[in-house]
Amino acid sequence: MTVPAGAARMAGAPSTLPGPVMGAPRSASLIDTSRFWRVPMTMQQSQRWLAAHAPGGLSATGSASSTSGSVVTSVGSAYTDDRPSSAWQNAMLDIGIAPAGASASVWRADGTALWLDSTPATAPAGGSRLAVTVASGCPRSDRGASDVTPGPASSLLPAGSPTxxxxxxxxxxxxxxxxxxxxxxxxxxxxxxxxxxxxxxxxAHTDGGSVVCPNDDESVTVVAFSYADGARASLWLTETGCRSISNGTIDAGDYPSLSAFATTVAGLLPR
Known part of the structure; x- marks a missing residue:
């Protein structure tokens, strides 16, 4: 990123900007690279300069400020990299600005992203498993079940096309x-x-962190497949809250590819 003329690099974070100004998710997958400067402009002048020299190739996605009483003690701007990637998600540049005396300010820039673990996530262990096969048909209730009987460990379904x-x-x-x-x-x-x-x-998925899943009414759709060689497989699709899919051994979260699958499933059900 470009900084104003006369900006001097600082070795460490200023006390007024101890962390990313827009916050950061608590996750073992978090990447955060920081830089700090002392700038010969007031905080207000720095804000105007940044507005006129926004980082190229990024989308402005938010702002923040902190106060002490009626005094603004820091301001922040967020810029997002919208390019899709199989290696990371939520890539952002956060720029925080705080006063440093009467005629200067300090800047903090954080480039953050969540790297994606390519190893499939393990489905939660325990709980009752619902056995659904094409031959046996749909059980009348899924009460007490939390997943389907275990499937493959490296892919959601076996190789080949079901019959x-x-x-x-x-x-x-x-x-x-x-x-x-x-x-x-x-x-x-x-x-x-x-x-x-x-x-x-x-x-692919992030590691660690906490997730809140509001409005989860525990509705579920199970999809079962049968194959010419006698193999059977089933998938457990949660429909509300934090949508996810599991084959009883591994699971995946609510990415656009899962949304597309869920939409296809819904289109095959009678209305």
């Missing part, structure tokens, strides 16, 4: 709690198309 499929959608806490809401049997063409959609779901 048939079954979708079982459950109410969760709404209506008749945990009762079967709707079902659909899939022919070879439908099952193959849906399985191919599942293979596009991104299994």
């Amino acid at each position: 048939a499929g079954l979708i079982c959608s459950y109410n969760g806490l709404n209506g008749a709690a945990f009762a079967l809401r709707s079902r659909a049997r899939l022919d070879t063409t439908q099952a193959g198309r849906l399985a191919r959609s599942a293979t596009t779901i991104d299994l």
